[in-house]
Amino acid sequence: MSSLLPAQDKYPTNYFIAPLDIELKLVGTFGELRSDHFHSGIDIKTGEVEGLEIRAIADGYVSRIKIRSGGYGNALYITHPNGFVSVYGHLQRFIDPIKSYTRNAQYQNESFSVDLYPDKNQLKVVKGQIIAWSGNSGSSTGPHLHFEIREEVSQKTVNPLLFGIDVKDNTIPIINMVKIYPFNKQTTINGKNEAVGFFAKRSGNVYVPVKNDTIEISGNIYFGINTFDPFNGGQNVNGVYSIQLFVDSTEIYSHDLENFSFAESRYINSFIDYKEYKQKSRRIQKSYIQPNNRLTIYNHVDNRGIIHFGEDGTHQITYLVKDIKGNEAKLSFYVRGKIGEISEKKEKTGGILFNYTGQNKFETTEVKFDLPGKALYDTIYFKYKVLPKTKDAVTPIYQIHYDYVPLHSFGKLAIKVDSLPPGLKAKALIARIDNKGKPSYSGGKWNNGFLETSIRQFGNYCAMIDTVSPTISPLNIKNGKTLAKQNTIKLRIKDSFSGIKSFRGTLNDKWILMEYDAKRSLLTYRFDEKLLSGKNVFILTVTDKLNNTNTYTANIIK
Template sequence: MDIKKVFILGVSLINMLFLTAQDSLPLNYFRSPLDIPLYLSGNFGELRSNHFHSGLDIKTQGVEGQKIYAVADGFVSRIRISPYGYGNAIYIDHPNGYTSVYAHLQKYEGKIAEEIKKYQYKNKTWEMDYYPSDTLLKVKKGQLIALSGNSGSSGGPHLHFEIRETKSECPINPLLLGFDLKDDVHPTLRSIVIYPLTDSSVVNNINKPQHVRVTGNRGDYKLISTTANFAYGPIGIGVDVIDQLTGVSNKNGVYEIKLFVNNQEVFYSKIDKFCFDESRALNALIDYEYYLKTNQRIQKSFILPNNTLSIYKNQKDKGVVFIDYEKEYDFRYEITDVYQNKSILSFKIVGMNTRITKSTKQAQTTDTLFSYADSNFFENTFLQVSIPKNALYDDLPFHFSISDTMRSAISPTYQVHKETTPIHLPITVGIKVGRLAENLRKKAVIVAIDANKKYYSRGGEWRNNYLVASSKTFGGFAVMLDTIAPKIEPINIFSNKNLENQKSIQFKISDNLSGIKFYNGFIDGKWVIMEFDGKTSKLTYYFDVISKGNHVFKLEVIDGVENKQSIEIPFIR
């Protein structure tokens, strides 16, 4: 008997039994959204910047223009077009209570495309977030709805595909639904981190996280170093782990992480579903400070007090383990992907045999202590900071300082705690500045300043004598003035050019601070659709029906504080 065939059959049966166990999910209800083999560049729950990945990134063979099909009967419930995020996207509600989402599209097809153009001209906008009635755009399973693309914030041609619960809008893991993908690759463990969690905790005689490298393959892992790791007090463990699928090199996320101590499960996470309002708590799951410094994500197997992620399925003492003197603790990670390929890492941590008599960490001064369970407010002569309830993941020893005024700023830089501390909800920052003429007040914005002294506009509105804006991060803040109009650069048009053989007119637009707010194009005074690519800052008009002869193209661009730039160019068609 062919042993290899028996093994493959066995794995297939295990996968079938596993998927069948998901009896509340619509197994094999949906067809593939593409008619090419499915290979993934990103999977569900993968760790991304400030969020979990909410679907599958399906490769489109490196090109745009692959046919996209409705995965089941239903109706188009939403159409969104944006230069950022999902780009061109379609949402289809299905009668079984689920919604399919198709994003980063190149173009729409059939009646959907006709309805979009009608909406855009009626509302004089290319960007749109449109909710058609449930009778307007009905679709059948297998109906062509769009072509794949690279729109929005996509980093290359692919289809972003989701399945959501229609009522809650929470995405679920599409790989639980029976789509035809191949995977016999075990998760890859790269390192662990041992964290001392209090001032009196130590790991290998110091009060700092200890990174320990891992070696192994095909599901069997061990620590590279054979030297014992000693600790005392409350500790937590983190793991650097990725997953891959058969036939592709992309690094994806894992499905389940279990941590055992002395054969008792102390932590269990599973990414089968999440909701968008909790997704930012990914920053509490990972070692956020380490990520900002290294761009590597360590997944912590212990839970901060106000981290309420639903992916945590079981935990003991929030995953915190107390290491006592002269005792030995057997740790074991069991990490699996959605197809139940499992990797195991076993290691020991030994309690120190030398007693600690005092804290190893020097006490730091704190301006005030903020509770995560309350709303919090900080104020001095020129600054107000409001932190809403549940914005913090843990109680916060809050720090504040003032730095010199940056070049181009009209206020000092106010350092509002540290950008390495993640927050779940936006904070409000208000800065008082000196006397400003009314015309300059309209041009003022608050900027957020990162550790590299780069600054980004957060906008702002005046409330009494404070310029107020919201921010999703702590860090430095100051006030700057934006008095410079946006810049318009023609790409393929100049005065009186004959455009008879061109398919489009293109411009590049940019702004120095507050960002592009509006743009409008006109031919002979009539509004036309201008498509904006946020990655390249290019605006494009694709020629529609236009008479032969002389014409004038006009483009208007307005930034976030109403600085306006316009250009008029005569052309021949």
């Protein structure tokens, strides 16, 4: 739970400067709802270009340098003496000496990806100093700076806008939709045991339901809301800071996005209506805490957000939604409680009881599924089905419950595979089959005639074979070419199924640093001392996750 001190008083507001010397506009807010996580920082617009100067927000030292083809791409972490760490992601390049420090380590490890922890005397920085240039590296979908402030000891990430870093915003949040959910089978909402949703529209400074009918409820329910925050002058909508829910004048529920730990970020799948998200791509934030949801962003929640309407009487329900600048959107509507209406829907049975508290196991002759305790947010009736084999599969497709039910931790899935020619055993894998029938690699190691892997998503799985090697397409070299008017070698590498596991480029048998941009399938070597004058032999080997390899060789002349 957040502490009782107002968030603004817990963090120094005059200590840090902004990481960019421009008017800050956000394309992503702290705690914004993302796929399987809450956004851990803010995304600052860089005007659709790369190469803006990034400044150290205070004195400190570079305590971590992480280079990856995905994730934050080229990222710097600076530890400050006041107990906070600032993080800068998707960078284009670093200044020297950070650049040469990183390059040395990459050559020493013969690896593009590195995760380095310099000690506090190696790479000191001062407040306002340029440390890097903004970019679009890693899994970024457009140039921007991903910026975080973390508490050094707790490793919790904190909303950077609580440190006095200013963003202009006087636009109130948008409330799009409210949904009312029956808590159990005895509840009725407008006479049925089904969730009811309605859209809202703005009327002056408040929101009202588009169709303003009183909703009749008998029994236990909870509410959920679909809401966003637009910024001044921005086309995109971001996440809101806080949500409060009142029945008449009593607060039933509130949360805010002051801080959270990375370990709890996946609880987002319990925080939202996951089924609605999976089926309609709409994120409804539930004002209800499932039994195994351990998120700490909640402030005050009565009875986990479950509200009883039993006696005749009308109640005003009010949602208050705020952005971090305190701009507030309000939505009110009415519900009428009814006595003891009985649900017409029959209790559905079937499936195997998987209790959220303990370990759960399922086993047939062809499939084993093993789920550790606390992997589920609530108790479920586990469903299993054998579906027909598709032409590329070597087993039937096994339905392991429903993909719209979220899993918090990994379970172990084992699929029996027989009658494989011995040569193909090493090329077998477990594939997840999505709603459109598209397979994706999900691992797989042999154990006693079964392929085994860990899965963190329910859904359809089968065993398949991958014998196809990655492809290599040179973009600016060919065998025998004289490299007169260029200072890079670029190649595109792709793998059709299991994905690229590793690559290795050499010049004259010596490893060279090739930067890998996975989202563009692009490998780049920037000319350095490894390229000799005269003739050079360039070799690139690319390997996928089933160890299918491809090699490209070219003699090049400098």
